[in-house]
Amino acid sequence: MEVSHDLSFIPLIQNASVLVQLVMGLLLLVSLMSWWYIFLKMFTVRLAVKQSKVFEEEFWNNSDLNQLYREVAAAHQDAGSMGRIFAAGFAEFIKLKKKQGVDNSAVLEGTRRAMRATYQREMDNLEAHLSFLASVGSVSPYVGLFGTVWGIMNAFRSLSNVGQATLAHVAPGIAEALIATAMGLFAAIPAVVAYNRYAHDVGRLSSRFESFMEEFSNVLQRQP
């Protein structure tokens, strides 16, 4: 009945109903995870781009493929996706070359298959968690909205006990319910932005890998 409610931040959350609090907790968790993935992806994608650039320069400046292969195999983890694709392809090529009676096109075919397998694995690694960001971006506003609708329903239901309704009776309930929507949006907006950004970056990396595979196949074809 009292007119003045404390509308500051913490009591507003504490006074919310259990379901709304659950929704808020879920959204907070989701938001934490999505931000974690956002930063994780930011670092990984940036690293992958840098490593690919370094490797490409090395590849085109270095005429001795054997030596390059040894370097890449030695620094396996740090070689980057493109280096690993190269290593897989070159190892397969050497193996097939050693075998007698395998004609040139079959050697190249095997090499490409080996490279494609590694390429798939690398892409899978780069794209991991992106779908999580996408679903956070699309679902969490609805979850927040659910919490809000529930909170507003409660606010109006408690209003029925009061003979004469004033705005002061409904306002706190609606305010605390709307926090759920705010949290949903807070989780969703960065997730959507990050998803678009990283999907674009990963797409560019993938086309770079594919063109490298083609070029490398050409180089191998010219190999005696």
Place this chain on the structure above:
Amino acid sequence: MSAMIYDEPYKLPAGILALAVHSAFFLLLYFGIHWQAQPPQGMVVDIWNSLPEINPPAQVAPPQAAPVAPPPPVIKPVELPKRIEPLRPALPPKVDIALADKKKPPVKSSAPKLIEPAPPAMPPRENRAALEAQLAAMQAAQSAQAEQARIRAEQAALIGKIVNEHIAKIVAKIRRNIVLPPDVPDNALAEFDVTLLPGGSVLNAKLSKPSGDAAYDNAVERAILKAQPLPLPSDVALFGQFRELHLKFSPKE
């Protein structure tokens, strides 16, 4: 060869950064936004027609606290001539003699014996004169104070009348606006602390003692807000009496 699931070296920094983002956002919400909109405390400005209101309190104080010293300078010139006339003529010569005698000693240092009797005789007379003057001053001051007190009492009575009249008007106006909810017990008594602004608008109406019937309390509160502007006396100086009102409402009357 590449069956390893690449361990990601950035898990920890990414987690820390995510936490940092959230705590920054939380702090922003907590400290950056004033969630409760405080109703403006209202610039209360007193409008004075003139300054007389400041003097009365100053005059009220002296009778109890201050001795005789402060009043004489104020009232002496007015009252003394009438009452102390008989004493007056006697005073000047004595004072003059005393003054003359006092002037003489430094000048006539060679004849101290002649004037010797004078100094012992003079002081008592001088003292008496001073005492009488003081007494007269006190009497004058007292009568003046009594006069002022009477005037003040009259004024206070007049003001009290006006104030009561207007409080009755305010209550009546509010009462007209009460929409009585059904089933209110006759003995319900709601008390409100109402804060007014000059001009009669209501800054704040707070239920100080609920009647026990919430619907009636609400009805009265709405009526108070609806009755704005409340009738105030045209004399702005009286507004001070109306700033804080304690009003009682009961459905019976």
